[in-house]
Structures are given as structure tokens and as C-alpha cells.
Amino acid sequence: MHQLQPSFDSAPEGRAVEDDSVTKPLGRAIVVTSGKGGVGKTTTTANLGTALAARGATVALVDADVGLRNLDIVLGLENRVKHHLLDVLEERVTLDDALVTDKHSPTLSLLAAAQAREKDEVDTEKMCALILSLRERFDFVLIDCPAGIELGFRNAVAGAQEAIVVCTPEVSAVRDVDRVIGLLGNKFRPQLVINRLRPQLVKKGKMLSVDDVNAILRLPLLGVIADEPEIIVTTNRGEPLALRPQTPTGAAYHAIAARIAGDDVAAPMPVLKESLLDKLGTLFGGKRA
Amino acid sequence: MSARRIVVTSGKGGVGKTTTTANLGAALAKRGQRVILVDADIGLRNLDLVLGLEKRIVFDLVEVAEGRCQLRQALIKDKRFDSLSILPAAQTREKDAITEEQFLAIVELAAEAADYVLIDCPAGIETGFRNAVAGAAEAIVVTTPEVSAIRDADRVVGKLNERRKPIRLIVNRLRQEMVRSGDMLSVEDVCEILAVELLGIVPDDEEIIDTTNRGEPVVLDESSRLRPIYDKIARRLEGEIVPFTNFDNPGFFGRLIDALKAG
Numbered sequence: 001m002h003q004l005q006p007s008f009d010s011a012p013e014g015r016a017v018e019d020d021s022v023t024k025p026l027g028r029a030i031v032v033t034s035g036k037g038g039v040g041k042t043t044t045t046a047n048l049g050t051a052l053a054a055r056g057a058t059v060a061l062v063d064a065d066v067g068l069r070n071l072d073i074v075l076g077l078e079n080r081v082k083h084h085l086l087d088v089l090e091e092r093v094t095l096d097d098a099l100v101t102d103k104h105s106p107t108l109s110l111l112a113a114a115q116a117r118e119k120d121e122v123d124t125e126k127m128c129a130l131i132l133s134l135r136e137r138f139d140f141v142l143i144d145c146p147a148g149i150e151l152g153f154r155n156a157v158a159g160a161q162e163a164i165v166v167c168t169p170e171v172s173a174v175r176d177v178d179r180v181i182g183l184l185g186n187k188f189r190p191q192l193v194i195n196r197l198r199p200q201l202v203k204k205g206k207m208l209s210v211d212d213v214n215a216i217l218r219l220p221l222l223g224v225i226a227d228e229p230e231i232i233v234t235t236n237r238g239e240p241l242a243l244r245p246q247t248p249t250g251a252a253y254h255a256i257a258a259r260i261a262g263d264d265v266a267a268p269m270p271v272l273k274e275s276l277l278d279k280l281g282t283l284f285g286g287k288r289a
Numbered sequence: 290m291s292a293r294r295i296v297v298t299s300g301k302g303g304v305g306k307t308t309t310t311a312n313l314g315a316a317l318a319k320r321g322q323r324v325i326l327v328d329a330d331i332g333l334r335n336l337d338l339v340l341g342l343e344k345r346i347v348f349d350l351v352e353v354a355e356g357r358c359q360l361r362q363a364l365i366k367d368k369r370f371d372s373l374s375i376l377p378a379a380q381t382r383e384k385d386a387i388t389e390e391q392f393l394a395i396v397e398l399a400a401e402a403a404d405y406v407l408i409d410c411p412a413g414i415e416t417g418f419r420n421a422v423a424g425a426a427e428a429i430v431v432t433t434p435e436v437s438a439i440r441d442a443d444r445v446v447g448k449l450n451e452r453r454k455p456i457r458l459i460v461n462r463l464r465q466e467m468v469r470s471g472d473m474l475s476v477e478d479v480c481e482i483l484a485v486e487l488l489g490i491v492p493d494d495e496e497i498i499d500t501t502n503r504g505e506p507v508v509l510d511e512s513s514r515l516r517p518i519y520d521k522i523a524r525r526l527e528g529e530i531v532p533f534t535n536f537d538n539p540g541f542f543g544r545l546i547d548a549l550k551a552g
Contacts, residue, residue: 036302036412037301037302037413038301038302038303038412039302067414067444068300068413070440070441074437118414119413120415147411148302148333149384151415152415170502171338171501171502176335179332201495206499207499207502232464232472233467235437236436236472236473
């Protein structure tokens with residue numbers, strides 16, 4: 001059983017660590033960020049965590065949104081959270097006490113944020129040490145970053161080595177993501193998830209396309225997720241869509257997880273489904289571009 | 290007489306603070322009010338984009354605070370309404386580039402030359418939130434009918450109560466068909482949880498994505514489905530008693546007619 005060691009002598013960066021008898025390479029710490037809020041950071045974190053766990057990886061999800069936590073709700077674990085990030089950082093409880101095992105995926109664990117505290121109460125150095133402790137135990141550590149680029153962002157990014165940036169095909173989201181990429185610099189090798197694409201609107205020229213977005217951002221594309229009302233339903237229910245790989249969105253999250261893990265699979269793209277209404281529109285209206 | 294100073298806030302990001310600020314500001318200006326919109330999201334400004342004014346920015350909020358220009362030099366007049374202006378946020382600075390006192394002083398100065406000052410608050414509850422709220426005497430909380438947005442709104446309502454700011458609520462992006470199928474919280478549910486007076490209900494409509502990208506507030510488009518909704522919110526804000534719209538599903542034929550019109 002490991003306890004959090006807030007000191008920095010626990011393990012040198014990038015080296016294997018003695019863990020009882022076995023030696024396990026350090027896991028990957030990836031921050032999920034965006035600048036703009038409401039683009040789907042938390043939903044992405046929950047679904048990618050679920051999909052990575054389904055591949056057999058051990059995964060820790062860290063909610064870095066102190067004061068406005070939501071990852072517990074999206075995973076349906078809100079009633080199981082007893083201790084939180086700041087309890088661990090302030091050494092009131094051990095990491096083992098605070099980690100909540102997911103109800104669907106046994107290799108997935110959540111470290112919840114404190115709800116009644118503030119972001120400036122997080123000590124950046126202790127946060128880095130905590131992420132390192134998690135990397136010693138888990139294959140993947142996904143950090144759900146708060147919106148904005150204030151202290152909460154800086155603390156969420158501090159312990160990570162890689163970044164996934166989530167962007168919706170909207171001018172304002174693209175501008176915010178561009179700013180975040182600038183702040184991240186070259187260190188985090190950011191990769192892009194485009195979220196909430198509506199192929200119908202793109203076709204009509206009323207939404208930015210994947211190419212439009214990436215002509216500005218120019219990042220390696222992990223995948224594209226369609227805007228589905230199902231996401232709202234599953235989020236409210238606390239059951240990530242990645243639990244249902246037979247659905248198009250669930251499958252897309254699994255493909256992105258495979259790409260993160262290094263598999264050579266294509267980046268998922270939503271397909272344009274022509275609805276009955278569209279066909280009727282074409283029939284009556286003539287030109288519905 | 291000095292203007293009403295109202296912060297538009299939410300806790301959670303992406304629920305529609307900026308879109309609400311822009312459209313409510315335009316709706317008030319259309320009614321003849323002098324309106325100044327202040328973008329408090331330093332480092333991640335977007336209000337200029339939503340109004341299509343991004344190319345006209347010369348000075349910003351932080352430069353006003355630092356005394357490098359006058360407030361009136363930094364204000365950008367809207368293309369469509371003479372009585373609507375915005376004060377843009379700085380893009381390459383941080384939220385702590387300005388203090389609560391400086392922010393309040395700028396808003397009070399703006400209030401001398403306006404009927405309404407609407408402050409577009411950044412997401413979160415950090416320094417940017419504290420600055421934005423410090424400048425306001427009242428608050429509009431925007432939420433969507435989702436569990437996570439409501440939890441964040443509840444946290445913000447608590448913080449506004451501590452500061453004794455009167456609060457009114459806008460429920461944004463309502464999908465009536467999902468409420469009916471039990472997949473979305475109803476407006477009644479949301480109001481009950483937050484215990485805040487309702488100011489408006491805005492249905493989820495994809496036209497907002499396009500108008501936002503083009504920098505055209507929907508309140509200017511006579512054919513817009515959302516225009517009358519923001520107009521009513523503006524009237525309620527001015528103290529009129531306006532009944533709430535019942536957003537019923539137009540049904541298959543209603544949608545068919547809409548689709549044909551759009552063609």
C-alpha cells in the first residue's frame with residue numbers, strides 16, 4: 001500500500017519505481033483541457049477513462065476543478081465520494097482512502113475535487129507529487145482541468161506530461177483553445193478531440209468543419225465526437241456512453257482510447273445521417289444545400 | 290441617474306453567458322436603452338466575436354485600469370446600435386492584471402454614461418469571477434437543465450448570496466421533448482433546486498451556433514425564433530410582467546414547415 005509522499009524524493013521523473021516486489025514503469029499523466037468551459041472536458045475524461053479501463057489498463061481520473069467538481073456526477077459516483085483531493089494534499093487521509101473505485105469499471109478510480117474549497121488552496125508542488133504517486137500505481141492518470149486559464153488550470157497542468165485539448169466547432173472555442181495551446185507551449189505534445197460536431201450543420205455551411213478547426217489549431221487529431229442528445233442523458237444518469245461500445249459515440253471513444261494507447265486505428269469521424277426530414281425537405285424544397 | 294450594473298454568471302462554462310450578455314444587451318439597446326457590455330474574461334475574451342466587433346478593438350479593460358487610455362477610447366460602438374458599446378477584455382493578460390477595486394471603478398465610470406452595464410463573467414469562481422461580481426449590484430445566473438450545470442450554479446448562487454446581490458435566473462438550452470421524455474430536468478425542477486426568481490427560459494436552438502459564429506445577435510433577425518424570447522427577457526428585466534412562453538413541441542408537421550421555410 002502506497003501512501004502519498006508529498007516530498008519530491010519519491011521517484012525520479014521517467015524512471016521505474018520500486019513497488020513492493022514488482023517494477024512497473026510510470027504511467028502516463030494526461031491533462032484534459034480547453035480554455036473555454038462547457039465544451040466537454042469532463043465528459044471526455046469520463047469516457048476516455050472508461051474506454052481505457054475496458055482495454056485492461058488501470059486508470060485514475062483526477063478532478064482538478066476544486067469548488068466546481070462534476071466528474072463524480074458524470075461517473076455516477078457522487079454518493080460514494082468521502083474524501084477529496086485536498087484531504088490527500090493536506091495529508092488528512094491516504095490516497096487509498098480517497099480513491100473511489102468506479103461502479104462499472106473495476107480498474108478505473110476517481111479522485112474527486114473538494115467542493116467547498118477554493119482553487120488557490122491547492123499547493124502546486126504537492127499536486128505534482130500526488131500525480132507522480134498516481135503514475136506509480138496506474139497506467140493512465142487523466143486530469144480533468146477546470147475552465148479558464150487561472151490558478152486551477154495551472155495546477156491541473158503542473159503534474160501532467162501530455163495534454164488532450166477538447167474543442168467544439170465554434171469560433172469562440174477555437175480562439176480559447178488556441179490561447180491554451182500557446183500557454184501549454186511545446187512541453188505537452190497536445191492532441192485534439194473535436195467535440196459536438198453536427199455533420200448536418202457542417203454540410204449546410206452553418207458550422208465549422210473539422211478542417212476549418214484544424215486549419216487554425218494545427219494539432220494531431222485524436223478523433224471527432226458527434227453532438228448527440230444521448231450525451232446529456234447519459235451524463236445526467238452517470239453512465240458514460242463508452243460503456244456502450246455498440247453505439248456510434250461509444251465506439252468513437254473506444255477508437256480514441258486505442259489511439260491514445262498507441263494502436264494504429266483511424267481517427268473516428270461522425271457520419272452524416274440523412275434523416276427522413278432532410279429527404280422530405282429535398283423533395284419539397286428543391287435545394288437544401 | 291446611474292446605470293443598473295448586472296453581472297451575467299454561471300459557474301460552469303459553456304452554458305451561454307456570453308451569448309446571453311450579447312443578446313440581452315442588444316435587446317435592451319433596441320428598446321432605446323444605453324447599454325455598455327463589459328467582457329471580464331481577461332485572457333479568453335469572446336464577447337467581441339459574438340458581436341462581430343473583434344476587428345475594431347484598439348484598447349482594452351486592462352489598459353483602462355492601468356490608465357493607459359480613457360474609458361471612452363476603449364469602448365467600441367456596436368455596428369448596428371449607436372446606444373450599445375462593449376469594453377473588451379485584454380487577450381494576452383491574466384485575470385489578476387486587475388483588482389476588484391479597479392474593476393468596480395471602471396464599471397462605475399461606465400455606469401455614469403449608460404442605463405445598463407452588463408458584465409460578462411468568466412467561467413469558474415476564481416479571481417475573474419470575484420472581479421466581475423465586485424463590479425455588479427445585481428446578478429443574472431445562467432444555467433442549462435443539466436445536473437452538472439445546476440450544481441455549479443448552486444455554488445455561484447451561494448457566493449452571490451454571501452455578497453448580497455439580488456439574483457435572477459435564465460434557464461438556457463431547454464429541450465422540451467427531452468423534458469417530456471424524462472431525460473432532462475424541467476424549469477420547475479431547476480427553479481426549485483436553486484430557489485432563485487426566474488427571468489427567462491431559452492430553448493435549445495441550433496440557429497444560435499450559426500449567428501454566434503457570424504457575430505450577429507439573434508435579436509436583430511426578425512425571422513429568428515429566439516428573438517422574441519430575448520425581447521421578453523429584456524422587458525422583464527425592465528420590470529414589466531411578461532408571461533412565460535410554453536415551449537411545446539411543434540410536432541412533425543411544425544418541423545416540416547420549418548424545414549421547408551429554411552429551404
